[in-house]
Amino acid sequence: MNEVFNFNEAVKELLAGKKISGKDGILAPLVKQLVEAALEAEVESHIADEVLKGNPNRRNGYNNKRMKSSDGEFELSTPRDREATFEPQIVKKHQTTLSDEIEEKILSMYGLGMSYSDITKHIEDIYRISLSTATISSITDKIISRVKEWQQRPLETIYPFVWLDAIHYKIKEDGKYVSKAVYTILGVRLDGKKEVMGLYLSESEGANFWLQVLTDLNNRGVEDILIASIDGLKGFPEAINAIFPNTEVQLCVVHQIRNSIRYVASKNQKEFLKDLKQVYGAISKEAAEMELDRLEEKWGSKYPIVIQSWRNKWSNLSNYFKYPADIRRIMYTTNIIESVHRQFRKLTKTKGGFPNENSLLKLLYLGIQNAQIKWTMPMHNWSLTLSQLAIFFEGRMDKALNL
Structure with a gap:
């Protein structure tokens, strides 16, 4: 069945300049021999167990398949049994790569946004083995189970701050590409560290959609959210009151400013922004309302739709005016979530569209893992901020903080 690894011959080949590992490396026959020996032991143990159970099972030849490893490629003979109940463990059925190192390298490159063709080239350069794009796709698909586990993992009972924002992608559905929003939910735990709580895909937003999202967070253990900062998400304020009725909802001021300036003539934008800053940069809500009145007196006739938008919202x-500076700084904008979305854009900038939702989610999941590597420290002045929150939201954090 298998030729025995010739150690002396291998030494001669090594001295003659042949590579130890990689394509046609001298270690490939040894790896093949060791793996096949282990498979032989596995099948013998399996058949012995079957016989002890009274099942008249026996061996039934071999299946051959081409294996790829960091030590080169080789033909592997996998033993079979008559009843087809043997499930090899060292090299599972349909497995064609032997090295976890190769798979981790592929996932690492994929997580940096590299295309399948670039990954194929790099793997060939490093290990001197060829992998098809289908093989690489099957390896990256292994992330999907991790994504599902991550999406269903338990969460903390209380989050002082939560931000919600969307980023849009083209995903193929029923033979055509449609635009779908990926809603990222980023939270700050009681230890002051950031955590992406979830990713949710939807073609449209509304109270029903947000009710499903918030119910999911609640089912995963979230009992309270102190402050939620959002970018004018339709239906969100109504939905959150049904699940977390005591949550303070803050609309993103930065997004409101950006949306406002779109309707202001370019020649007036600089002056208008200077006047608008007096509103959102005021020391109190009362002072801000006075400045908003002044803004309307000056610009209301030219840009009534802008002023009306600020009035309506x-x-x-x-809401942020009622809090001290440290809390204001955190809650008045959703820009903090941009660090995650920048990572997403970096990974997806070369992708025109995605064949399905899973192909997008597995890439974004890796983006989150990359972003979270840097989230090792609590937010600036967190101890002071937490103390202030404990005063403003009296009693709501006591249980979680063991007070």
Whole structure:
């Protein structure tokens, strides 16, 4: 069945300049011999167990398949049994790569946004073995189970701050590409460290969609959210009141400013922004409302739609004024979530569209893992911020903080 590894011959080949590992390396026959010996032991043990159970099972020849490893490629003979109940463990059925190192390297490159063709080239350069794009796809698909586990993992009982924002991608559905929003939910735990709580895909937003999202967070253990900062998400304020009725909802001031300036003539933008800063940069809500009145007096006739937008959203735009500077700085904008979305864009900038939702989610999941590597420290002045939150939200953090 297998030729025995010739150690003396291998030494001669090594001295003659042949590579130890990689394509046609001298170690490939040894790896093949060791793996096949282990498979032989596995099948013998399996058949012995079957016989002890009274099942008249026996061996039934071999199946051959081409294996790829960091020590080169080789033909592997896998033993079979008559009843087809033998499930090899060292090299599982349908497994064609032997080295975890290769798979981890592929996942690492994929997680940096490299294309399948670039990954194929790099793997060939490093290990001198050829992998098809289908093989690489099957390896990256192994992430999907990790993604599902991550999406269903338990969460903390309370999050002082949560931000929600969307990023859009083209995903193939029913033979055509449609635009779908990926909603990222980023939270800050009681230890002051950031955590992506979840990713949710949807073609449209609304109270029903957000009710499903918030119910999912609740089912995964979240009992309370103190402050939620959002970018004018349709239906969100109504939905959150059904699941977390005591949550303070803050509309992103930075997004409101960006949306406003789109309707202001370019020649007036600099002056308008200077006047608008007096509103959102005021020391109190009362002072901000006075500045908003002045803004309307000056610009209301030219840009009524802009002023009206601030008036209509004022109750949720102005919530941050009631808090000290450290809390204001954290809650008044969703820009903090941009660090995650920048990582997403870096990974997906070469992708025009995605064949399905899983192909997008597995890439974004790796992006999150890359981003979280840097999230080792609590937010700036967190101890002071937490103390201030404990005063403003009296009693709501006591249980979690063991107070």
